[in-house]
Amino acid sequence: MVDTMFEMPLDPAGVPRGRAMIERAEWAARAFATYDAATVQRIVDATAQAGAARSKEFAEWAVRETGYGVAEHKLLKNLACSTGIAAKYRASDYIDVVIDSSDKMVEVPRPAGVVLALTPSTNPVATVMFKIMLALLTRNAIVISPHPYAKAVCAEAARTMAAAAVAAGAPDGCIQVVEEPSIPLINALMTDPRTDVILATGGTPMVRAAYRSGNPAIGVGPGNVPVLVDATADLNATAQRIVESKSFDNSILCTNESVLIVEESAAAALLNAMTRAGAHLLSDDERDRVRDLVFPEGHFDPKWVGKDATAIAAAANVRVNARTKILVAPFDLVVPEEPLAHEKLCPVLGLVRVPNVSRGIDAAQAVLRITGQGHSAAIHSSNPQTIMAFSAAVRVLRVSVNVGNSLGASGIETNLAPTMTIGTGFLGRSSVGENLEPKHLINWTRIAYNTDALVPMADFAGLTPWHTPTAAVPAYPRASNDLTAAPLVPSTVAMSNDAPDELRDEIRRLIIEELNAIVRG
């Protein structure tokens, strides 16, 4: 009867604390799942504003901490993923019950519960904010495990938003962040039976581990975006868009263009326009030096992730204009042994010239055979037949048309759902084929009546199972004979959004100013 406790493996450092966070999240999720829509809206707004108010600081901090990207672009993403997400889904309802009298059904939304969010180093704060907003919109508790390269800024962003959420009435512990992420800790959190869904945004090994965990997971595959430009495109506008998109945050969105495929008849004009827009077309010698630099031994060197084009050029001993935003590297054949045909999270764009659209589609498919299936592709064309042929043939789940793919596929400059997580679907070994959005974090309980017309359906109008919390959640544990006493050590802040009106107006003004500056810039 003496059992095998002596063989218990030791938990790695940090794992017990991580498990405690999941347990706390479980309590928070239970409480949150009964909240009414109005309260949730207040929490969503307050949290978004708190994130937005520090977006600029977090953008600069993220660049400093990771060494990746461009602060002003990160600011745009941070705003898009905080107040932007709140605005986008203001009219959406993930809380109220839906009554369908004709089908004799009532649908009750049911949050996932505890969401484990893994976030990348490339879009660190934006992804943290994005996943927090999705969790709050759907009344889920979230535990964030940031990439170790960005852990400090992500933790501060999450704590900022958590404090705002709780101050606005959210349950204590509904947003938590792992301060010291590690592989054993992430594995323990992913495989914990109390984790209800994993949102895995990051490298392929991590995403595959999420799917192996035994828990429901929404993970995404890598991108490797082909962009086709045919002779019918508006070449000046296309050139501008591609350079802007490829240089956006120095290419660290997984939606950045990887290989430009241009119809030969349009190539000269397009490349001239791109050069005017800030591209440097590499000569064959220069290309070889850049390739050797960025792909030593044929493998991408992560130290170039998100670095400036001028820095890469300098390191490759390529003289470029100081205003150069991207380097264009021509090559002939899209094959696996060509490093430049692989994903490049830096402002180096592969270039392939093709005699016609049909060969262009073949080349795009070749890019995706290397990696990136299910992710995204872009096309610049005014010919619907070409766009249709391209989209049907190329194995991706979103095709951006006449727009830069960085912000196009991620829904910021298209009407796709704005996202930091691109579902790659069955093609890309993922459970979700759309851009990740709030609806992916709920299930619905369906109350289904007998179809027999003789069995009437009751009237559910006006019934709601949800509550408006009237005090902090959970209540502070006061002695039962002294329930009115104020706690000496307050656990949470009061229900209302305590920021005085002037402060809130000031925050709003700052956000609008920042947005305007970006639009103008």
Added chain:
Amino acid sequence: MSDATALDYGFFSFASKDEVLEKSKEYWNPGKTSFWSESGIPLVIDRREEYFIYDVSGKRLIDAHLNGGTYNLGHRNREMVQAITVAMQHFDMGNHHFPSLARTALAESLIASAPKNLTKVIYGSGGGEAIDIAIKTARHATQKRKILSIIKAYHGHTGLAVGTGDDRFSKLFLSDNEEDFPHVPFNDLEAMEEVLKGRDIAAVIMETIPATYGFPLPNPGYLEAVKQLCEKYDALYIADEVQTGLMRTGELWGITKHGIEPDILVTGKGISGGMYPIAAVLVSERCAGWLTEDGFGHISTFGGAELGCIAALKALEICNRPETRSMVHYISDFIGRGLREIQATYPDWFIGIRQNGVVMGLEFADPQGAKFVMKRLYENGVWAIFSTLDPRVLQYKPGILVKPELAEELLDRTEVGIAKARADVMSERKFR
């Protein structure tokens, strides 16, 4: 195991549960052994994990007694087991005469966790010894002998501690001593002031919520006023936090919820993590004098055993996590609401809920009410004990790491147990 029914544990074996009970009476404690059998609680604990204990028959019980918070973190808490297992590769109990690594580390952590006037730590091997140390310390600091406690107080069974408690435990051993250990009624400030006025009281000793008396709650302001009276009449305030400490009230030390800085704070039970006995006394600088005057003044071979110190460090760390504090608030809120719903169903029977965090006393409308409830809860898979000094009241002490699903199950079982006990009492009254 040669015989499927035998209880073979490698270290020892019994042919059956009956054999255990017989030998328990023969060699150990006949009174206690018979008491439980006759009370309908024929429990001999076998397996134990999380908040579950199992009778040797396999019957599973949710532990809502926790031995007064000893199993605050659950039974054989995974982190506790790991900590002690690792510690045993290097440490043993240590040598109580010398400065020690683990004792020093724990003392520093305890002081960091406590009200800021507390500056030094003295170790005991259990709560009783710790109370004795607290009393000795108060006597040394004030050069006064008398210790004032409340009627029906309970602070342990050791030489001095037993005097502070109910005479049920002191007279038996001819240890009652009202002269040195006067008692006044709980929640009665006038009575307390009347005694303190004599200025011959070294210290008032108070459990922040008196456990064995069924957790009667101090009236709002009572403890604060007692502390003021202590200051007025030059008596020390000893906070017995053995059952109310370690996050059970939703703060690490229950006394801090009253804004009181006690002169002496005693912790035991839960600080062991349920794995290695240890207790500690935290004292103010004023009280710490004897540690300088004669550091060998209180000697305890097992007090502050280094393995115990490591257990305590781990227990303190777990209790003090923000996640734990948050969970205690959720658990307290959830179970409190659940109990009020049950009370609303049986208002004539389940007449009161005394609650502060997960410290709970459930009052029933019969002088022996909690004994009926205890028995029915046992049948329905919950272990909670009546209050020795007020058997109307059931001590109901859920753990501080209880999960939502277990909290739900506990309430389900509790509701049925309370209903059945009510029926028992009603039918018994009919035949009286």
